[in-house]
Amino acid sequence: MRNALAPGFTLPFTSGRDVGSTAAVAWKKTPPLLANVPICEASWIAEAISALLAGKTAWSLPERSVCDTCPVIREQKSGGGPVKRWLQNMEFNPEEGLEKMRCINEQGFLCMGPVTLAGCAGKTGVPRCIQARTPCRGCFGPIRKGARPMVEMMGALTSVGLDPKSLVDRRAMMNRYIGGHGFLTVLPPRPAR
Numbered sequence: 001m002r003n004a005l006a007p008g009f010t011l012p013f014t015s016g017r018d019v020g021s022t023a024a025v026a027w028k029k030t031p032p033l034l035a036n037v038p039i040c041e042a043s044w045i046a047e048a049i050s051a052l053l054a055g056k057t058a059w060s061l062p063e064r065s066v067c068d069t070c071p072v073i074r075e076q077k078s079g080g081g082p083v084k085r086w087l088q089n090m091e092f093n094p095e096e097g098l099e100k101m102r103c104i105n106e107q108g109f110l111c112m113g114p115v116t117l118a119g120c121a122g123k124t125g126v127p128r129c130i131q132a133r134t135p136c137r138g139c140f141g142p143i144r145k146g147a148r149p150m151v152e153m154m155g156a157l158t159s160v161g162l163d164p165k166s167l168v169d170r171r172a173m174m175n176r177y178i179g180g181h182g183f184l185t186v187l188p189p190r191p192a193r
Contacts, residue, residue: 038119038120038140040120040139041119041120041121041122042122043122043123044061044119044122047059061117061119062118062119063117063143063144064117064118064119064143065113065114065115065116065117065118065143066112066113066114066116066117066118066120066127066129066130066136066140067113067114068118069118069121069125069126069127070098070103070113070126070127070130071097071098071099071126071130072098072099072101072102072103072104072130073099073100073101073102073103074103074106075102075103075106076106076159076160077106077160077161078105078106078107078108078160078161078162080161080162080163081108081161081162081163081166082108082162082163082166082167083108083109083110083157083162083163083164083166083167084107084108084109085168086109090104090107090109090133091107092133094133098126098130098131098133101133103160104130104135104136105135105156105157105160105162106160108162109135110135110157110167110173111135111136112135112136112137112138112149112153112174113127113130113135113136114152114153114156115138115142115143115147115149115152115153115156115174116136116138116139116140116141116142116143116149117140117141117142117143118140119140120139120140137176138176149174149175150170150171150174150175153174154170154174171187
């Protein structure tokens with residue numbers, strides 16, 4: 001089980017990618033590999049079922065990040081310093097469109113968009129979290145199988161001038177929807193303060 005907040009179901013295909021499902025549909029003859037379909041977006045469910053009924057042997061979500069579908073302004077820089085906590089407000093005018101809002105990471109807040117699979121708003125839509133002017137939390141899972149979102153997200157934060165080490169509980173925040181996938185290791189003890 002990878003993601004209890006965004007459950008899905010499993011369709012039998014001969015290939016596919018894991019996007020984080022928690023429930024499976026039972027089939028009499030299940031091929032060895034499966035395609036997992038998130039149930040939070042109906043257009044993906046319809047497309048996967050149509051592919052199955054058409055006799056296709058493979059189906060998967062496109063490997064694009066949330067940032068690829070996000071319309072906000074990116075300047076590739078921030079004010080620098082630590083990642084801001086949610087006790088502060090983001091800067092945006094609710095009367096203006098998203099295309100006038102600055103990137104959430106560049107404002108100094110943690111947005112998991114750079115390492116999260118796009119698709120929560122269907123094939124062409126703006127991600128739902130961004131529509132609500134809140135940062136992406138990564139609920140659609142990593143962009144590709146075998147991804148290491150913590151490492152990739154630390155690079156994304158550093159690239160806009162933020163200090164990823166300032167993020168409270170960064171291991172949990174940046175790996176929340178990845179699951180184990182063979183990456184779990186024993187952590188060294190924390191140094192005494």
